[in-house]
Amino acid sequence: MSKRINAIDLNVYYGDFLAVEGVNIDIEPRSVTAFIGPSGCGKTTFLRTLNRMHEVLPGARVEGQLLLDDDNIYDTAVDPVTVRSMVGMVFQRPNPFPTMSIRDNVLAGYKLNGTRLSRSQSDQVVEEALKGANLWNEVKDRLDKPGSGLSGGQQQRLCIARTIAVKPDVILMDEPCSALDPISTLAIEDLINELKDTYTVVIVTHNMQQAARVSEKTAFFNIAGTGKPGKLIEYDETTKIFSNPSKKDTENYVSGRFG
Amino acid sequence: MSTPTQETTTPPPPKAQNSLTQGTLPRWTWAAMLAGSVAVAAALAAALGAAFGAESFLMPLWVVLVPVIYLPAMLILQWVRINKRKAIDGFWKNLVYLAFLIALLPLVSVIWSVVSVGLPGLLAPGFLASDMSGITGRIDQETMETGGDVLGGIRHAIIGSLVITLAATVISVPIGLLTSIYLVEYSRGSWLSRAITFFVDVMTGIPSIVAGLFAAAATAWFISTASSLGLMAARPYTMGLTAAIALSVLMIPVVVRTTEEMLRVVPNELREASYALGVRKWRTILKVVIPTAISGIASGVTLSIARVIGETAPILVTAGFVVNANWNLVSGWMATLPVYIYRQFQNPIAPAATEPSEQRAWAAALVLIIIVMLLNLAARIIAQVFAPKKTGR
Incomplete structure (x- = not known):
């Protein structure tokens, strides 16, 4: 059910622009990994390469290897659709399908695929x-109501339910709590803790407390300046990143002395 | 729990003179002013009419004089009694109302004249259920002389209009929808998509008679080519299908433009959400993008139908004109409502007694307006029914 992710010399481009350069990272199965870093440093871009969502944008492409349990997902013969059915994704803003009921939203992965x-x-x-997704008790009596009638936090959990309904191996989360209030955030964080027993979870977050709370390992991305590519600066146990990082940049960032 | 003791302070009595006030006018000022303007304008118009001896000029002059008096009077009154800003604000507001009324005038007068003149014809027995076969100048002449009900009807024209428009819709909607799907979902701003957009814009401006000539020429060429190859027998190109092709030339750009806009406003997040579930692109478009945009697409299609159902010229050169019902799209001439109206006015059945023809023409115009209004209503209902549900808490 759960797979290891291994990036080898991964370069990510938007057209000719090198957005993320030379990422080497090894993500354990059944773990929570957090990506932190300043805005524009390429964490989301890199996250979207993990399920080949990056190339949906015009001109976007990737060089290098990304192994999902030793299979390179960027092999020319690989169908991105296959990758995406194994690697689910939760977006920054809750995006349930507005035309569908709660029930159909959960079943979307099956229904849309026929x-x-x-x-x-x-x-x-x-x-x-x-x-x-810890949503059952709140919605079990109104499964046929539209999903867009739920609150923001419930919508985001509905999106997580939709993602885990298709039983992926990896779940990617792109700042899943940035549009939510603290109580909904707590609900999602509790959920992430449960999800890691079954799935490999990768989460991008701007909230360092959140990274410290939910993740076992943390990757710090940084950018040297505008127009320069983002890079993976340090990747280590979360406790080490936040207490005793080995790089000066990481220390500056996690202690709030950045920039 | 001890509640903090509230100091019981009585609010200070209102000052005799509130320093924030400004001059005000009672709410009914505008009505009184308008009534005054109407009266003054009437007197003025009467005086002018008497002075120049132009009685027929009186009524329009009166209508024109009312705003001419009312607008400056309100401006001056507010300027004096309130302040300059309020006065100018009110002046512009009144100008906007006036512009709105002027814009409404033609619409109301068209509907009024068509309803008032067309209703007797519409209520004549058998008007909707009969066609014009057997209605000769002699019959009309007799109707005029005896004062009986006007015979003849528009059944054939309604059938022609509906069949031809339906065929045009069946041709244009798939082409238009697929074009806009290509433009929005697949083209990624290529030169081909820019060319398509440009030519669609050009097509929007094609005069409808040109579309009719094109369809006639294209069908004639197709038939002559096919018959010379022995694929089909030679036959006249004037038929319902040719008219439907002409109308679809006019419809396609409208459908492309409206559906394109509707597809563009579907949030990209929904497409990405679908891709992230491992759904293929064509399935995403079919099951996520189009259902989300369907209300706008449906109302756009309905409005484009309303746009072409009133076309006269392209029908005249492609489907001709007949007096009896013809359901067959690919054989024989067909009549439509606009052409029927045109013919009844232009070539009355009885040249010496035009009134029955005119009555039929007005009644047919009323039916056409009712059909277009129903289509607009249908567009609104469709948009409402298909719109993504927002509530449900």
């Missing part, structure tokens, strides 16, 4: 996914 499920199968998938 997979037929029997009534009992789909009921089971919906219940499991919503329970897995």
Whole structure:
């Protein structure tokens, strides 16, 4: 169910512009890894290369190797759709499908792909996914109501439910709490703690307390200046990054003396 | 729990003179002023009319004089009694109302004249259920002389309008929808997409008679080529399908433009959410993008139908004109409502007794307006029904 991620000399481009340079990182299965760093340093860009969402943008491309349990997802013969069905993603802003009910939103991964499920199968998938996202008790009586009628925090958990419903191996989260209030944030963080028992979770966050709370390992990205590529500066145990980082840049950033 | 003791302070009595006040006018000022303007304008118009002996000039002069008196009077009154800013604000507000009324005038008068003149014809027995076959000048002449009900109807024209417009919709919607899907989802700003956008804009401005001539020429060429190759027998190019092609030339750019706008406003986040679930691009477009935009697409299509259903010239050169019902798109001439109206006015059945023809023409115009209004209503209902649900808490 859970896979190891291994990036080898990964360069990420937008057209001719090198956005992220030379990333080498080894992410353990069944763990939570946080990406931190200043805005524009390439954390989100790098995250989106992990499920080939980066190349959805015009002109975007990637060089290097990215191994998912020893399989290079950037091999020319690999279909990005296959990669994305194994590596799920939760976005910064909750984006449930507005035309669908809560139930259909959870089943979106199946329904949109035309997979037929029997009534009992789909009921089971919906219940499991919503329970897995800690949303079941709040919505079980109104599964046929539109998903866009939920609160922001509930919508984000609905998006997580939608992601885990298709049983991926890896879950990527791009600042999943930045649009949420502290209570909803806490609910998502608790959820991340449960998800790591089953999935490899990678989370981008601007909130260093959050990184310290939820992650086992932390990667610090930085950028030398505007127009320069972002780089992975340091990748280590979260406790070490926040207490005793080996690089000066990391120390400046985590202690708030940045820039 | 001890509640903090509130000091019981009585609010200070209002000052005799509030320093914030300014001059005010009672709420009914504008109504009184308007009534005054109407009265003064009437007197003035009567005086001028008497002075120049132009009685027929009186009524329009009166209508024109009302705002001419009312606007400056309100301006001066507010300027004197309130302040300059309020006065100018009010002046411009009144100008905007006036412009709105002037813009509304033609619409209301068109609807009024069509309804008042067309209603008797519409209520004549059998007007919707019969066609014009067998209606000769002699019959109209007799109707005029005896004062009986006007015979003949528009059944064939309604059938022609609906069949031709439906065929045009069936041709244009897939082409227009697929073009806009290419433009929004696949082109990525290539030279081809810029060329398409440019030519669609050019197509929007094509005069409708040119579209009719194009369709006639294209169909004639197609038939002659096909028959010379022995694929089909030679036949006249005037038929409903040719008219439908002409109308679709006019419809396609409208459909492309409206659907393109609707697809563009679908948030990119939804596409990415779908991709991230491992859904292919064509399925994302089919199941996420189009359902999200369907209300706008449907109302855009309905409005484009309303746009072409009133076309006269391209029908005249492609489908001709007949007096009886023809359901067959690919054989024989067809009549539509606009062409019917045109013919009844231009070539009355009885040249010596034009009134029955005119009554039929007005009634047909009323039916056409009702159909267009129903289409607009349908567009609104469709947009409402298909719109993504927002509530449900």
